[in-house]
Amino acid sequence: MGISDGNSLVQMCIVKVAQNMDVLEKKVSNLPVSLLKDLLPHLNIYYLNRIETAAATKGISTSVIWAAIWRDLDQTWRWRLKSALPDQDWKQRCLERLFHMVLFTQVRRGGSYLSNLSDSSILSMTVKHVQVLSLHTSTKNICSLASGDLRPILSSLEKGVTSLKLLDVKSLFKHGRKYVLFVLHRLLDHGSVREVVLRRNPDSSFLSWLTSRRRGHQLTVSAAPETPHTDGHCSVVDDLDSRCSGELEEPAAKRLALDMEENPEVLCSEFSSANSPADHCPEGQIHSLDFEVSKCQILNTVSHILPTWLCLRKLHLHSDWLISEQEMAVLVESLRRLFLNPGCSLTDLSLSHVSGHTHLMSMLRACPTLQSLCLEICPPADRNTWRQQPQFTENKEYNPSLKVLKLEDINLSDYHQEILQFLGCSVLEELSFRDCRLLDKCAVKKDFLLPFVEALKGISSIRTLMLAQNRLATSAIEMAALFSGCRPSKITKLDLSSNFILPAELLEFAQLLETYKPVQRLTLDLRFNPLDRDPEIKGQALRKLIPYCNILTDDWDSRSTMADHISVM
Template sequence: MDNTVEDAGGTPTLFELCARVVNANMDKLEEDVWGLPAVVLQGILPLLNIYYLERIEHAAVKKGLSTQSIWCKLWNDVMKSKPSRFGTVTCWRKKFLEAFFHNVLRGILDISSDQRLYDQRFSPLVHSSRHVSELTICNKQQGVTELPPVVLECLAKSVETLKFLHLRSSDQATLKSLKLLLHRLIHYGQVNKVSLLSWPSPDTKLLVLILSISAGFWQQQKNCPCTFCLKQTLNSSTELHPEKRLETNSLTTSVITDPINVQPRNIVEEDVGSQSALLSLQPLNITQNVGTDHSECSVEFPVHQVSKNTHAKNARCLKLSPTACGSKVASTSQNNLLSGSDIQDNFKSETDDLYDFIFSVPSTGEGKTLGIKNGHKEIAKEKPSEVSTVAFSDDLPPMEERSSRMLFFEGAHHFRSVTVLNLHNVHLTHSSCRSLCHLLRSWVSLEKLTMAYNDLGANIFLVVEALSALSRCPGCSLIMFSMGDFKTYVPTLDLAHTILTTFPSLQFLSLSYDLEFHNEKDETKHILPEFKENQLKHLEIRFPQDPLPTEHLISVLKASTFLLELSLDNATFICSEDLKNMLHILAEYNRALRRISFHDMKMMDVHNEIFLLLNSPCLEEIKFSFCRLFERGSEEFLPGFVDVLKRNPSIKTLKLCGNRLGNDGLAALADIYSEDSLSSVQYLDVSSNLIRPEGLLLFAKKLEQCRKIKLRHLSISQNLLDRDPVMAKEALQCLEGVCCVVSDNWDSAQAFADHVSVM
């Protein structure tokens, strides 16, 4: 009998009346309640507010009780949203309190309207902040100015990831508070990952501020002091936290000067939007011969230069302003923030601190033109003796960007910096990209760098040059580089060669973009040096539309003998023999592969090579997505495909979405769960495979005849199940007791009409 539920007439039970009195006097009875028997405590738990429910967690666990269902109900009642069906919530308490903190911080949750959320004896932000491992700051950074020091203390101990989403410009007070918040959480806290997401038109000052503090730089100013810097000088900080501090040396002094308004030596900047920005990129030192009638076009990475100036070892730190952090936040307040900012930007800089590419281009005084061919710059009708190094006249950035400066200048110190940086959908102008690159040059603690849809264009050359400089720094830690963009000027495998040559110990490489001004006829003749042996464990490449140079892909696969994961997307081969050769290389040189993914590739004529891959004893997951696998010769291929799966006990995940499997193919796949099968496939994805209800029902009936079924998850989305809803429902009911089925209400007729309309 559940004593916590009121009877049919609405009268509370005696137990519930007592429990309500206990709940109202928890400030006095808390320790006594913790000592109650488990059967009594179980009835009281649902009546407690979130503050005491969180505090009683330890006592409840010791008595064998779980509060997860209570926190889950709170989530459904308060947040009114459901987690992703593919996500697994390991702790509802943490999930609720982390979301609760963000909603209170932004003033979008009225806690006074629910007695479970309000208690005048507790601060909502202080109580929930200890559960915030990922702090999200969005829009105009609402609530940042109102964070009291006690909340910052809690956040510094719990937050490991900082996420910035849809940021907008804010007033000066908010910017100062944000600066102190970043300094506290990154330099003195536990934050090791910073993500900037969905910021298509970033405020340059705010962007540089976040990047600079993430890279470890901090400049004490009278109007923005820090109490933690007050407690110890820079020297004592280094002694107390040697593992969290980077020594202020020649590697760090070179990046704290002004990267925008100072004219650097031997630097060439180009209009990113013009064709003149197209340059050849090859590893480190490049000499591009363009014929006897043309001079050489070279790109060199100069030796790392450092300033002779050194930073002061001790900095005078000022007392914390009482208005910097604000007072206790009101739980339902909304912040009306003004736009604009006023950041100090007058400082000195040394030209010796700046360095960049050296481009050898023709003198413009003779009125010569530049030709573009195959993504490379060619010098029209110039002799080698007429080549000279020149600086472009459009070196100055647009007026709105000239006021943006690096916020950390002479006297800045290098504190603890983050190890993971993610820039997703953050548009990088030429000047902001330069600011990022000057930080990257000595960001030796950086382990993972992800850049996605930053509209880099020709700025990719700045990024690669900065990474090259970083690779020469002692203690460089980069093991992961991921770059996805709309279009850039470097052939994918050329960039892969440059990155792997620069970082031979890189473990994760992901490249995905289209190629600008690409000539596929010349690309097949492009000569690229052989890839050298590397330490790659994960390689992920999405190729442009044009046929790829197979010999280059084979070269990188041969050199990557430690690969555990491989993903190839949109790889177009000139002929099927090239694809067969690549698959043979995989089976011969990459025997440690555990996960393989092929997407949007024509693989209907490489059946024997697929069998070769499926025989691998290490393979755990394989994906053929929209590869037209069963389009041709499926009568002979399908039985062999099933047979090789039955003999391989290592494969646990099989994804075959979009391969025209059909009813017969799905029925054949049921045989991999027969009694004589060694298969361990637990996850099967057959979505988008023209499967009808009768085919799904036949598959379900065949599974019912199997004694030991290892299938745990079946995805059948975007099939033709709407053709007979009654039969489809019957099939799904048969599968309910076998595995978890992911389906949808896909309208196949409308989808076909949409497809025809865009043809």
């Protein structure tokens, strides 16, 4: 028998052991390390999960096996950015994906990792690893979770799921509104869900149902004196409310019927024999809402519930339409009323597609304890309505807790002194000026960049600085001074992407960094810069940076696009 025959025999034995793990499991841990490694790819997920502790005691990680299973399950992984994940995350992702595929769609059974496993056994094993539950249009079997057969699965989901993603509620309700609401009630009120993501414009009645019971314990506020509103906020609220209210109103009889059908106690008593109509269900708390708003929802839903949603910590509002200045006035007023309550928990606020930037300061004033603010600002369609931005530092003392500030597509070229004054009294941990035209009106760019760098060095808490799309070009060299002197910055992430940095300029930046020798290792983002113009110089620069930086770069071909030209227009 030749060597190849011997190898074939070993492989046959390994496959046979994998097929008979039900009787051989306890003996497998006695296998030599090399054979144990060869056995792992042939195990199904049940035994792979059971044996990984024994494998770990022999210095064998199952990470590569879980990663291979993930690649087989997720056929789109080749087209997406891949990053290294800890061992438990690969396993978590695999089992969470398998749960969704088995219960809600379908799963191919070509791999050995599912051999000899029924759907029910896969569900029982994977449900314990589901932290994010995604329900969408194609989720036809969600109603089955309300059945007696799958009640143990729903009970496990109640304990483990912390984030709920609803991707198309209107279509989801077509499978059985009452069943879907019961499942959501169990997860939100009886369960551990604290984060909700809503996409594709959920209907207004569902939003009312979702938010009416999830505002946390109501605290009584000693009436703070109302400051007079000279900006017309109240009149704007009244005017826009009346304009949009007709769009979402329902007949009283239909609303009463829906209220009875959607009542949590009624739902529980109908689907569970253990409950009686007299039983009182607990009320859950949503701490994080990531919400894709549709027209008028800021006025009819968000602005009405915000002032009393005391347990809300994170609010991210996304839209594919421009949030008007009038709607922003309504939202700012609602936020102001929320922050007047000492029980307010909101610390993280993100808004996209905001029209203009006149509400930046009013937002900061309205939210004095906000820690993170992210605004994606778009110019108004009618340029004639563009108004002068208020002084950037007006009442900055109202936000002593702000740790994250992200501004995108806002022209800050006229506010250098205000920026420096703001940085001089901030405790920021992350600052992002993306496409903010910082140097557009600088006759001598160093006149702003040098004090800007010094001001950043004075913020001991800052760890992330993002300056993408600011046309820094040769001025990027000045950013190396962040790590110079007796009090170098503690920044660990620096984003200089899309700034038309040429290889020679990067080399000069690298030489300075080599001189300063940053104490902390730096993650440096250099993507979408024309570094392909001189590959040799680029290589020299990268070699000098590698000892001090984790470099994010790409093979962008700047000569084949107009992006580099547009970036310096």
